Amino acid sequence: MSWFRRLATLALVLCLCVVVFGAYVRLSDAGLGCPDWPGCYGHVGIPDAEHEISAAEAKFPERPVEAAKAWKEMIHRYLASTLGLLIVGLALLSRRLDEAPKRLPWFLVGLVIFQGVLGMWTVTWQLKPLVVTAHLLGGMSTFALLLWLWWSARTAGTGAPEAAPVREKAYRSERALALSLARETEPAVASAPAAPRGLRLAAAVGLVLLVVQIFLGGWTSTNYAALACPDLPTCHGQWWPETDVEEAFTLWRGLGINYEYGVLDTRARVTIHHFHRVGAVVVAGALLLLGLWLRRRTLAPLWRRFGTVLLAALTLQVVLGLTIVKLQLPLLLAAAHNGGAAILLAVMVSLNHFAWRVGRTA
Numbered sequence: 001m002s003w004f005r006r007l008a009t010l011a012l013v014l015c016l017c018v019v020v021f022g023a024y025v026r027l028s029d030a031g032l033g034c035p036d037w038p039g040c041y042g043h044v045g046i047p048d049a050e051h052e053i054s055a056a057e058a059k060f061p062e063r064p065v066e067a068a069k070a071w072k073e074m075i076h077r078y079l080a081s082t083l084g085l086l087i088v089g090l091a092l093l094s095r096r097l098d099e100a101p102k103r104l105p106w107f108l109v110g111l112v113i114f115q116g117v118l119g120m121w122t123v124t125w126q127l128k129p130l131v132v133t134a135h136l137l138g139g140m141s142t143f144a145l146l147l148w149l150w151w152s153a154r155t156a157g158t159g160a161p162e163a164a165p166v167r168e169k170a171y172r173s174e175r176a177l178a179l180s181l182a183r184e185t186e187p188a189v190a191s192a193p194a195a196p197r198g199l200r201l202a203a204a205v206g207l208v209l210l211v212v213q214i215f216l217g218g219w220t221s222t223n224y225a226a227l228a229c230p231d232l233p234t235c236h237g238q239w240w241p242e243t244d245v246e247e248a249f250t251l252w253r254g255l256g257i258n259y260e261y262g263v264l265d266t267r268a269r270v271t272i273h274h275f276h277r278v279g280a281v282v283v284a285g286a287l288l289l290l291g292l293w294l295r296r297r298t299l300a301p302l303w304r305r306f307g308t309v310l311l312a313a314l315t316l317q318v319v320l321g322l323t324i325v326k327l328q329l330p331l332l333l334a335a336a337h338n339g340g341a342a343i344l345l346a347v348m349v350s351l352n353h354f355a356w357r358v359g360r361t362a
Contacts, residue, residue: 004093004100005153011086012146016342018079019139023338025072026132026221027331032260033069035060037123038077046070080119083142084112090149101152108145115142127259129222130251136218137211143342144349151353193300195355203355206290207348213283214341216276219249224262225269225276226329232322235274243271280321287314287344306351313344 025031034040041047041056046067053065091105118135125131220226229235247264248271257263264272287310294307317340324333 001097001099001153004090004097005150007086007090007093008146008150008153011083011090012143012150014079014083014086015139015143015146016339018076018083019136019143019342020335020339021079022076022136022139023221024331024335025076027329027334028069028072029260030069030072031122031127031132032063033066033071033073035063035123037120040070040074041065046074077119080115084116087112087142087146101149104145104149104152108142108149111138111142111145114138125255126257127222128253128255128257129219129259132222133215133218136222137215140211140214140342140345144345147346147349148353151350155357193302193358195358196299196303199303199355200352202290202293203348203352206287207345207352209283209286210341210344210348213276213279214345216272216279217337217341220272220276221334222259223248223264223269223272225264225272226324226334228266228269228273229277230325230328232325235270235277241270241274242267243274244268245271248272248275280318284314284318287348302354306347306354310344310347310351313340313347316340317344 025033036042041052041060043052043056047053047056047065048067056065057063087105087108091109094100094102094105115135115138118131118138121128121131122135229241231237235241244265244267248268253263262269291307291311291314294303294310296304296307299307317337320333320337320340324330324337327333
């Protein structure tokens with residue numbers, strides 16, 4: 001199991017890197033840096049010799065070779081392929097270990113294969129927003145499930161908390177209440193505290209709201225609507241600007257359209273951006289209330305620390321979002337905003353993992 005845990009940790013960290021770097025590739029307009037798939041202008045690497053560049057541009061006359069963009073795209077593909085191999089390794093290793101989760105690793109194998117198909121469609125369907133957004137959600141889902149697998153691997157063989165609730169006095173030791181991915185090195189143990197009444201429902205609702213907001217964020221980015229509302233807190237001086245919901249949220253527009261730099265008019269882009277802002281307010285409010293509730297002194301140390309981490313991650317994400325609009329979408333901050341979403345997702349997935357695997361208080 002020690003090797004399984006190490007491999008799960010490596011896959012989890014690499015998945016986070018793939019998600020953030022994928023956002024960087026998209027935001028730097030390098031999504032079509034390689035117009036074909038899985039190679040780049042028919043090469044495993046990037047064509048750099050003069051005759052290779054001439055042949056590549058003859059084959060793709062509408063897409064001249066831009067080495068910087070092409071390398072970004074290919075590095076992302078290399079990282080994603082490595083992640084896929086790690087997940088396959090986890091699935092194969094799980095068959096030999098009695099304590100390892102059995103179904104989740106193989107589900108992840110299927111998911112990462114589908115991610116590869118979405119990656120192909122992203123290129124061949126020329127950055128179709130529905131596909132690119134689905135690719136983002138698939139990456140976040142892979143990260144979330146790897147985190148769930150990581151927690152399951154850490155609790156395997158420790159009498160993981162499936163049993164009845166434990167009294168408050170039995171779990172005062174903070175060392176046994178593993179919370180932080182970076183700070184804790186020992187698996188979570190069976191003395192994890194019982195979930196307070198209502199936590200499971202609150203954690204599940206918070207997770208669902210966050211996923212919807214991640215979709216809205218991806219839809220905003222893939223439709224090039226991140227700067228559609230340049231002012232704060234209003235949008236073009238209005239609290240509720242003129243919108244075109246039908247046009248903004250038409251998911252399928254057919255094939256054969258190049259979606260690079262977007263195809264929507266200004267009103268549709270404003271609609272998408274505005275709905276993303278409204279979603280941010282709703283999600284921030286819900287997670288703020290959840291974090292403050294978890295910080296109550298009457299709760300066990302584990303839940304209070306979850307509240308602290310949740311509030312910190314939420315604050316970081318809100319500050320990043322406001323700063324991006326204020327500074328007009330600086331590339332690194334925009335990519336960091338995707339990383340912030342992944343961190344919030346990690347907190348909520350971890351909270352749900354503990355809330356649903358332990359008993360409930362009366």
